Amino acid sequence: xxxxxxxxxxxxxxxxxxxxxxxxxxxxxxxxxxxxxxxxxxxxxxxxxxxxxxxxxxxxxxxxxxxxxxxxxxxxxxxxxxxxxxxxxxxxxxxxxxxxxxxxxxxxxxxxxxxxxxxxxxxxxxxxxxxxxxxxxxxxxxxxxxxxxxxxxxxxxxxxxxxxxxxxxxxxxxxxxxxxxxxxxxxxxxxxxxxxxxxxxxxxxxxxxxxxxxxxxxxxxxxxxxxxxxxxxxxxxxxxxxxxxxxxxxxxxxxxxxxx
Amino acid sequence: xxxxxxxxxxxxxxxxxxxxxxxxxxxxxxxxxxxxxxxxxxxxxxxxxxxxxxxxxxxxxxxxxxxxxxxxxxxxxxxxxxxxxxxxxxxxxxxxxxxxxxxxxxxxxxxxxxxxxxxxxxxxxxxxxxxxxxxxxxxxxxxxxxxxxxxxxxxxxxxxxxxxxxxxxxxxxxxxxxxxxxxxxxxxxxxxxxxxxxxxxxxxxxxxxxxxxxxxxxxxxxxxxxxxxxxxxxxxxxxxxxxxxxxxxxxxxxxxxxxxxxxxxxxxxxxxxxxxxxxxxxxxxxxxxxxxxxxxxxxxxxxx
Numbered sequence: 001x002x003x004x005x006x007x008x009x010x011x012x013x014x015x016x017x018x019x020x021x022x023x024x025x026x027x028x029x030x031x032x033x034x035x036x037x038x039x040x041x042x043x044x045x046x047x048x049x050x051x052x053x054x055x056x057x058x059x060x061x062x063x064x065x066x067x068x069x070x071x072x073x074x075x076x077x078x079x080x081x082x083x084x085x086x087x088x089x090x091x092x093x094x095x096x097x098x099x100x101x102x103x104x105x106x107x108x109x110x111x112x113x114x115x116x117x118x119x120x121x122x123x124x125x126x127x128x129x130x131x132x133x134x135x136x137x138x139x140x141x142x143x144x145x146x147x148x149x150x151x152x153x154x155x156x157x158x159x160x161x162x163x164x165x166x167x168x169x170x171x172x173x174x175x176x177x178x179x180x181x182x183x184x185x186x187x188x189x190x191x192x193x194x195x196x197x198x199x200x201x202x203x204x205x206x207x208x209x210x211x212x213x214x215x216x217x218x219x220x221x222x223x224x225x226x227x228x229x230x231x232x233x234x235x236x237x238x239x240x241x242x243x244x245x246x247x248x249x250x251x252x253x254x255x256x257x258x259x260x
Numbered sequence: 261x262x263x264x265x266x267x268x269x270x271x272x273x274x275x276x277x278x279x280x281x282x283x284x285x286x287x288x289x290x291x292x293x294x295x296x297x298x299x300x301x302x303x304x305x306x307x308x309x310x311x312x313x314x315x316x317x318x319x320x321x322x323x324x325x326x327x328x329x330x331x332x333x334x335x336x337x338x339x340x341x342x343x344x345x346x347x348x349x350x351x352x353x354x355x356x357x358x359x360x361x362x363x364x365x366x367x368x369x370x371x372x373x374x375x376x377x378x379x380x381x382x383x384x385x386x387x388x389x390x391x392x393x394x395x396x397x398x399x400x401x402x403x404x405x406x407x408x409x410x411x412x413x414x415x416x417x418x419x420x421x422x423x424x425x426x427x428x429x430x431x432x433x434x435x436x437x438x439x440x441x442x443x444x445x446x447x448x449x450x451x452x453x454x455x456x457x458x459x460x461x462x463x464x465x466x467x468x469x470x471x472x473x474x475x476x477x478x479x480x481x482x483x484x485x486x487x488x489x490x491x492x493x494x495x496x497x498x499x500x501x502x503x504x505x506x507x508x509x510x511x512x513x514x515x516x517x518x519x520x521x522x523x524x525x526x527x528x529x530x531x532x533x534x535x536x537x538x539x540x541x542x543x544x545x546x547x548x549x550x551x552x553x554x555x556x557x558x559x560x561x562x563x564x
Contacts, residue, residue: 005293006292006295010533052531053320053530054531224319225320227529227533229533231285231530231533232282233282233285235317243313248289
């Protein structure tokens with residue numbers, strides 16, 4: 001068997017911690033081989049006992065020891081995931097999707113995260129700051145009980161010496177930060193070179209329309225997936241360069257390529 | 261070691277394991293994961309005359325021990341399959357290929373089969389008359405014996421390759437359809453395609469899938485598949501490729517005992533990309549355990 005396997009993407013990870021950080025939102029640290037992760041914005045596909053399809057979850061951050069995922073309980077699968085304890089093991093398809101192209105980013109990048117679209121922006125912010133780029137972060141949530149990671153983003157200023165990061169938060173009900181949507185938080189950020197975003201489709205559309213081609217961006221899409229590695233063609237979208245698979249060709253697409 | 265080779269219409273396969281159409285694309289997603297030349301064969305993504313995006317998304321829904329898809333024959337179209345996919349596949353796959361062909365009219369089936377007939381590495385044409393995800397054509401041809409026979413005769417007239425008709429389980433009498441295909445000249449039968457199914461999101465009170473319904477596959481449908489392969493084996497004298505929820509080497513043995521000469525693995529490829537090599541590795545060991553010296557000897561064994 002070993003001799004015919006070229007690349008083992010189905011790997012066992014061990015749960016280190018699993019804690020609630022906002023309403024229905026959990027942060028899980030997993031220990032294991034992360035060598036297949038190559039860019040912020042990639043995802044893993046998690047096998048859960050009793051569920052046929054795996055659960056695709058974006059990687060928030062990773063290092064040589066393991067990775068962090070932040071997920072929202074939206075159904076029975078993620079509900080089970082939220083009950084799992086330190087020491088338990090998960091089989092995960094690793095290193096899926098393309099992720100954000102940080103080399104293609106300019107020197108002042110706007111990062112926009114909407115709800116559970118926020119997690120991948122954290123690893124992305126870290127990487128961009130390490131490359132010496134200036135980062136402005138705008139996070140959008142529904143209400144104060146949904147807000148997470150605003151402090152973690154802000155703390156990167158201390159963690160990465162010489163880094164230039166600013167964080168803004170909007171909530172739809174105005175219970176925290178600016179009342180409204182992420183697009184209500186963009187005043188004073190006219191000098192950004194480009195943007196990266198992950199969040200619900202209405203947010204991606206609003207952002208895309210806000211910049212109206214004047215700034216280009218990288219948008220991370222979400223779609224219901226079968227396999228997560230390009231085999232079932234369940235998660236296709238139409239783009240300017242033809243039909244693309246969100247799981248394999250994406251989830252990150254150039255704003256110049258997508259049809260919104 | 262047990263001999264796990266088998267044969268379909270005179271074509272020798274090193275083993276009976278064939279990834280099913282629509283779960284293996286044109287091999288590109290798997291070639292970097294393992295050496296796909298260990299497979300018996302593989303059935304490529306259902307191909308139509310024109311390129312197709314398929315149905316609107318979401319088009320995947322989870323079920324207990326299975327899934328529903330309404331992908332709807334998304335494919336690059338026969339021209340691109342012949343000019344791009346097959347040459348790329350030839351570089352990575354030396355084994356016989358099964359071409360899976362779909363259509364929306366008898367003429368379209370005929371056109372695609374005539375085109376694919378010239379492709380040397382294609383050794384079997386599997387004609388899909390059972391896709392539940394397209395409104396015209398597709399399953400409509402597989403739910404009436406007369407229509408199934410008409411497609412069979414039409415494609416047989418344009419190809420000298422063995423033609424296997426892929427049947428739908430969404431019928432009153434699977435044996436009538438199989439017999440009609442055999443009488444019209446089919447060289448073999450592939451079954452079963454997916455069962456028409458549906459899920460409703462109780463939080464939204466709406467169907468999970470944009471197209472409302474789709475094809476149900478996965479381990480949950482295995483008993484239905486075994487039953488239908490068993491019935492068709494009794495009804496016809498042409499070889500059967502059995503499929504439907506096959507996930508383990510044990511399932512392969514069971515499917516062959518029901519009457520399958522070879523076995524396709526579908527949905528399980530999507531949740532375990534290594535399921536085919538795992539089964540191929542396990543089969544000879546399982547044969548030893550069961551006292552099977554030659555796997556092909558067990559085809560139809562359950563019929564006594």
